[in-house]
Amino acid sequence: MLFDPSAVLDVLSVSQVVVGQVSITPNDSGLPGIASLRTIVGAVMTIGLVLSVLALIISAVVWGFGSNSSNPHLAGRGKTGVLVACAAAVITGASVTLTNFFWNVGQGI
Numbered sequence: 001m002l003f004d005p006s007a008v009l010d011v012l013s014v015s016q017v018v019v020g021q022v023s024i025t026p027n028d029s030g031l032p033g034i035a036s037l038r039t040i041v042g043a044v045m046t047i048g049l050v051l052s053v054l055a056l057i058i059s060a061v062v063w064g065f066g067s068n069s070s071n072p073h074l075a076g077r078g079k080t081g082v083l084v085a086c087a088a089a090v091i092t093g094a095s096v097t098l099t100n101f102f103w104n105v106g107q108g109i
Contacts (some may be wrong), residue, residue: 060082063075063079
């Protein structure tokens with residue numbers, strides 16, 4: 001017989017046992033410089049939030065200038081900029097929470 005179904009089942013059961021035994025979790029002592037990396041990531045988040053506020057201010061000015069000068073194209077660009085700046089601030093502020101949420105979802109699979 002060229003094909004033995006029991007051999008396939010044996011391979012599948014062995015692979016399930018091997019996959020079930022893997023246990024890896026993140027740790028703070030695995031690499032040097034993790035504390036510095038956390039500081040850098042926090043600084044980048046701060047810069048992202050400051051730039052979001054700057055974009056919001058500029059977009060609001062453009063929106064106001066477009067509305068007062070009867071320029072609907074400029075006003076529309078200003079509105080879009082306000083929405084994008086707000087979305088960027090929300091995503092930047094929620095990035096740690098979103099990452100932890102999806103990490104926990106992945107651990108539950």
